[in-house]
Amino acid sequence: MQHQDSPVPTQASNGSMTSLIPPPRSVSASQVLPTNNAEPDMSISQLYSLLKGGQDNIKESIISIRKEMSEQVDSLRREFEHKIDDSHKEIQAEVTAFHENFKSRITNIETTMAAQDNEFHSFIIKNIEESTVESDLDQVNNMISNGLGLKDSSMKVVKTSRKPKRTGAKYPGIIVAQVKNKDSKSQILSKKRALKQNDLYKNVYIEDFISPDLKKVNDNLHTVLKAVGKENNFIMRNGRFLQRNNNPQRLNTNTQ
Structure with a gap:
């Protein structure tokens, strides 16, 4: 008995026997179709x-x-x-x-x-004695009103301060008085000579206020005039040196 896969002899068209050709193998479906675990799905x-x-x-x-x-x-x-x-x-x-x-x-x-x-609004008053019953301010205003005859309220002094009396001095400490404006001060200074005509104030003197800096300048100038022998040719008035002649030449040291 021959095997299923054995070659089967065939005959050519001329009747001679040719080589053996194996018959086709049968293929199952499982060998053709891929399963669920096939490589493409992975x-x-x-x-x-x-x-x-x-x-x-x-x-x-x-x-x-x-x-x-x-x-x-x-x-x-x-x-x-x-x-x-x-x-x-x-x-x-x-x-x-x-x-x-x-x-x-x-x-x-x-x-x-x-x-x-x-x-600018201040001036100096000398020789007003200290009083136990009247303030310096009241004394100065009474002097302006009664001694100078300036009774207008604008002439009143608004502030006073008395300098301490020097040790051994016979005169009282000077008073620095201040008014409201420079015009009032100018009128008071222009009337100061009237005090000489009043028995109560004839020994009282009014002068322009000189600042410490200006006083130092004046002292230096006085020293220079004395050194050059011109001391007697000038007089100090209201903080200024005036030449002693008929046509006074003023050396104005007031830098204000």
């Missing part, structure tokens, strides 16, 4: 897993980048706010220092101007 699954994993990685990377950017932005914002705050403090400190300096300078100017105004 490749698709792996590709899907790879794509899904890549998407997840991209999402995580985006989240990480956003978080890092947010942290950097917050850090930059805090640093910027810190620098702005420091700059604001520095500017505020400079403005405050400038304001205080400017305020101090204004105060000094106002003080200087007030002192100059006081000097």
Whole structure:
């Protein structure tokens, strides 16, 4: 008995026997159609897993980048706010220092101007004795009204201060009196000779106020005149040196 797969002899068209040709093999369906566990299905699954994993990685990377950017932005914002705050403090400190300096300078100017105004409106009174029943201010105003005949209220002295009496001096301390304006002072100084006609005030003298700086200048000038032998050629009146002749030449040392 021959095997199923043995070659079968064939006869050519001329009747001779040719080579043996094996008969076709039968193929089952299971050998042609792939099963569920075939290699193509495994490749698709792996590709899907790879794509899904890549998407997840991209999402995580985006989240990480956003978080890092947010942290950097917050850090930059805090640093910027810190620098702005420091700059604001520095500017505020400079403005405050400038304001205080400017305020101090204004105060000094106002003080200087007030002192100059006081000097411009002030004059000196000599030989008014201190009284236990009457203030210096009242005594000076009575002198202006009764001794000088200036009874207008604008002529009244608004402030007085008495200098201490010098040790061993026989005369009382001088009084520095201040009026409201320079015009009042000028009228009082122009009337001072009237005191000589009043028995009560004939020994009282009124002079222009001389500031310490001007007094120092006058003292220096007096020293110079004395050194050059010209001391007797000039006389001091109201804080000014006047030449002794018919046409007085004034040496004005008043820098006010």
